[in-house]
Structures are given as structure tokens and as C-alpha cells.
Amino acid sequence: MKSTFDQIEDIKKNGFSLDFATVFNHAFENYKKIALYSGLIILVLTIIIVMAYMGIMIAYFGFESLKEDYLKEFTNQNFTVVELLMQTIGFSVLAALIAPFSAGFLKMADSADKDVEFNVSTMFYYYKGKYFTQIFVAAIITAIIGNLFSNLIKSLNIPFGDVIAIAIPYIITYFVYLSTPLIVFGNLTAIESLKASISIVTKNPLNIFAFFIIGFLGSLVGLVACCIGIIFTVVFNSSMQYATYFAIFGTESEEEDSIDSIGKYDID
Template sequence: MKSTLDQIEDIKKNGYSLDFATTFDHAFENYKKIAVYSGLIFLVFSIIFAVAYMGTITAIFGIENIKKDFIEEYSKRKLSGDELAIHTIGIAVLSGLFSPFMAGFLKMADSADKDVEFNVSTIFTYYKAPYFVQLFINAFIPALVATGISGIIKNIDSSSIGNTIAIVIPYFISYFMFLSIPLIVFGKLKGIEAIKSSFIIVTKNPLTIFAFFILGFIGSIVGLIGCGVLVFFTIVFNSSMIYATYYAIFGIKQEDSIDSIGNSNVD
């Protein structure tokens, strides 16, 4: 079987095709298998993260300075050069640290697809060598670029147009990074290789990938329509959409990805 890099070279030369209906159906059927379990995990860890985040904000700014609209006001104000640098690096580091967590949901999707048992520990599968470093790099670089550009735009142009562009930039970059995580955990590429490869794959079939990107996003937030808490049970639909798209393009070997590290491209 060809390596992932060889398959990428074939895609560069010849492109690839995706069957929209088949891929979407695969994503939806896979999502149904992981929705409840992954939703509960998201809910619990979101509460923990929210408490930790507010504790950090309170410790930095003082509880007496935390007003109802504090976060909104802070997000809108112009940052100094030092503040922008700290903010950009901080967001990039958090993105890098959170990336293996999101990769865990892809592992869960893969396990469900193969009818393999999974549990809470599955989410932390990739917080270990050699995957953690590659996933960190893979998330850190795009987040650094996206947050940096957005921050600069907001400082230069605080109008509604400038703010809109600043908001869109991270999503635009995320679109091109749509398949970068599975390229690491399933394709066994290194972080920078995955960034380059995801860009190639997206640009070879931009409209179909964009459709899956939008569907994954809409499917993830649809829980907000009925009841806010339901979003925790729909947000992982994006993971299933990414998994099904990767599967349709590359297929996924049956052996466990962790057990086959010795044969991988990840050092």
C-alpha cells in the first residue's frame, strides 16, 4: 500500500474525487455512534476549562475589575505591541496543547467505525510521543499566523469591516487545515508535512472540501438552536465529518495507529 506522502504526490499530479452523498452518510452514521459519549466528555471538560479560565482571568485582573461585559470590552480594545505578541503566542500555545484532545475524538470516531470499544482514556491517546509534538506544531503554527493577522487587522481597522475580516481569517486558515490532524494521527505525517499536505488536498478539490467544512461547522453548532447544552452533543459532528472525508480520500489501515509507530513517518 502506498505511503501517505506517495498518495499526496499522486493527488498533486492527478487530483482526486469525492462522492458527496457517500461521505456525508458515513460522517452522519459515525457521529450517531459517538454523539452521546463524546458529548458528555465535552460537557465535563468544558466546565473544567471554563472554571480554570475564569480563575486565571480573575487572578490576573482582580475580581473587582471583572464586569459583566469585561470579556467583550477586552476583545474589542486595541492591544499594544507587547500585548498583541503575548495574546498571539498564548492563543497559539493553547491551540497546540488542545490539538491532541481534538485528535482523540478522531480516534474515537475511528474506533466506532471499526466497532472497537472506546472510553474516556481514548481522548488522551495522542498526549504521548511521538504524536504530541507533531500535533502541537501542526496547531501552533496556523494559530500563530491566524491570531497574529487578526490582531493586526483589528488594531489597524476597528470598523465593522475590519472586525469581520479579523473574525473570518482564523476560519479561512482552518479551512485549509481541514485534514491536517488526521494526516498526522492516521497518515503518520509530521506536523509541518501535514500542514502542507492539507493545503494541497483542499486546493485540489476546494468546493467539495468547503462544503464539508461548512457542514461540519453547522452540524457542530446546531445544538444551539434547540437548547444551548445540546451543542456539547453536536459539536463532535465536525470530527466525524473530518474523519469521513479523510477516509474517503485515503482509507484507513486496520491496525492500531499507536501500535504501528515503528513503521510510521513520525519521528
Template sequence: MKSTLDQIEDIKKNGYTIDFGSTFNYAFENYKKIALYSGLIILVFSVIVGILVMGLAVTYYGVGAINRDFIQGLENQKLSYLEQLLSIAAFSVFAALLAPFGAGFLKMADCADKDEEFNVSTMFTYYKSPYFSQLFIMALILALVSNAISAALESQGINLLGTAISIFISFFTFLAIPLVIFGKLNAIEAIKSSLIVVTKNPLLIFALFITGFIGSVIGIFACCIGILFTAVFNSSVTYATYFSIFSEEEEIKDSIDSIGQSDLE
């Protein structure tokens, strides 16, 4: 079996083709297996993080931190140049620390696809060597670049452009996390390889990227709490897209083909 980097070289020279319908159906079938469990994990995690953030805010600012006027005052406060840099660094480190947790949903998708048991500990699989360091570095680089660009543009009053650039950074690094955890690449290799793969078939990958995003947020229309159970849909789309391009096992490739054939029937 060719290594991931060898497959990347083949893609760089010859490109690749995947079927949108088969990949989407593969993702949806995978999502149905993990939706309920992942939704409950997100709910519990959100409550814990919310309590921690509230506790830190009260400890640092006092009881007034839970007042709406205080929160609005913070939002309207003009930060100094140094404070902006510290804010960018803090948010970037926080995002980097959460990256292995997000990767845990891909591990859950992988377990479900292979009919293996998964539980809460599955979410913390990548908080250990060698995955944690590479995921942390990768997420930190991307978060620093994205947050710095957004902050610079927002300071000029061009908020929408900053948001658009952040989205495109996410798009071009769509496959970076699975390339680390499944492809065994380091952080820099994963970023570069994701860029190569995406640019070789940008329209189809963008369609899958947008589909994953829309599928993830559509739960907000179900009394908002529904988003807890649809948020992981993007993980299933990312997982299915990765294994539509990089076949680690022949049976995975066959499962995608069988889904496509059943649709034709």
C-alpha cells in the same frame, strides 16, 4: 500499501474523486456512535475549564473579575503593541495544547468505526510521543499565523476580513490533523499535504467543510446546550473525508461504497 506521502504524490499528479453523499452518510453513521459520549466529555471538560479560568481570573484580578462591567472593560481596553504580541502568543500556545485533545475525537471516531471500545482515556491518546510534539507544532504555527493576521486586520478595523482569512486557513488545513495521527506525517508535511489535497478538489472539500461546521453548530438551536452533542459532528466529517481519500484499510473503503449502494437502492 502505499505510504501517505506516496498517495499525496499520486494526488498531486492525478487528483482524486470522492462522492459527497457517500462520505456524508459515512460521517453521519459514525457520528451517531459517538455523539452521546463525546457530548458528555465536552460538557465535563467545559465545566472544568470554566472553573479554572474563573479561578485564575479571580486570583489575578480579584473578585471583581466576575463582574460584567469588569469583563466589558477588558474587552474595550486598548492593548499596547507588546500586550497584543503576548496575547497572540498566549492564545496560540493554549490552542496548541488543546490540539491533541481535539485529535482525540478523531481517535474516538476511528474506534467507533472499527467497533473498538473507547472511553475517557481515548481523548488523551495523542498527548504522548510521537503525536503530541507534531500536533503541538502544527497547531502553534497555524494559530500564530491566523491570530497575527486577524489582530493586524482588526487593528485596522477590518474585522470581517480577519475572520474570513482564519476560516480559509482552517479550510486549507482541514485534513492536517488526520494526516498527522493516521498518515504518520510530521507537522510541516501535514500542512503542505492538506493544502495539496484541498486544492485538488476545493469545491467538494469546501462542501464537506461547511457541512461539518453547520452540523456542529446546529445544536445551538436546541436550547444552546445541544451544541455539546453536535460539536463532534465535524470530527466525523473530517474522519470520513480523510478515509474517503486515503484508504488505510480496504474494509473502510468498502464500507463507504456499501453506504452509497444502499442509498441508491
């Protein structure tokens, strides 16, 4: 059986195909298994984070910092180059620290798919060992590049600059769509996973884009339910990401021999 590296080389040479209905159905069925549990976890963590944020803002800036006018003024102010750089680094580090938690949804999806029991600790599984380092590095590289280009576009004051600046991080995220699954399931390093994801996406850009968009929009469906519903739908994106990777490579748990995983699943 072929290793992940060999499969990637085959994809580079021959490309691959995906059946839309199969991937979507797999993602949706998997989502139904993890939606409620993951939603409750996110709800509890969201309450804790909001309370901590409010406490910090009040401690440093007073109660005025919680008013809408104050937040608008802070958002619209012109930052210096140094401030923008510090802001970019700060947001990038924060994104990288959250990335292993997001990867926990993939672990949960994998466990649900294999009918393996999962719990709260599953969400924090990738904050240990080699996984944390590689996920953190991949995430911070992606975030820094996205934020730098986004801030650069904003500073140029070009037509539709704000729209382009908002789109850039999403475009980059699209090309590295499979980087985290390649780390946690394919045992690739951060750099290897980023390069491999770009190669895979560019071999079948339309299908991957469709899954990327559907996963993103599906995760926002909860906004129609008084906004709080997004807590229970946001995980759909992870389920779609998992199903996409599954359809291309097949998955076994990272403790199992990844060489044996390919060939167990049909790829159209």
C-alpha cells in the same frame, strides 16, 4: 499498495473525486456512535474548566472581573503591539495544547468505525509520544499565522476589517483541514501534513469546502437546544473530518501498516 506519500503525489498529479452522499452518510452514522459519550466527556471537562477560570479571575482581579461590563471593557481596550504579540502567542499555545484533545475525537471516530471499544482515555491518546509533538507543532503554526494576520488586519482599520479578521483563522483552518488526520493516520510530520493538506484541498476545493462548512454548521446545531446541546453536536465536525480523510485515503489504525490501507475502500 501505495504509501501515504505516494497517494499524495498521485493526488497532486491527477487530483481526486469524492461522492458527497457517501461521505456525509459515513460522517453521520459515525457521529451517532460517538455523540453521547463524547458529549458527556466534554460536559464534565467544560464544568471543570469554567470553575478553574472563574477561580483564577477572582483570585487575580476580584469578583468584579466576572461582571459583563468588566469583560466588555477588557475586550474593547486598545492593546499595544507588545500586548497583541503576547496575546497572539498565548492564544496560540493554548490552541496547540488543546489540539491533541481534539485529535482524540478522530481516534474515537476511528475506533467506533471499526467497532473497537473506546473510553475516556481515548480522548487523551495523542498526548503521548510522537503524536503530541507533531500535532502541537502543526496547531501552533496554524494558530500563530491565523492570529498574526487577524490582528494585523484589525490594526489597519480598513473597511470590513473586523469581518476579514474574523474570517482569516477559518480560511487557514480550511486549507489545513486534513493536517491532523494526516499526522495520526498517515504518520506524517507537522510540516509534511500542513503542506500535504494544502495540496489536497486545492485539488478539490469545492467538495472539501462543502464538508468543512457542513461539519462546522453541524457542530453548531446544538445551539438551538438552549446552547448546552452544542456539547453533543460539536463532535460532528470531527466525524466529518474523519469521513473526508477516509474517503480520500482509507484508514487503518496508526499501529497498522498504512501501506495496506489503500485499496480497501472505493473512491469515486
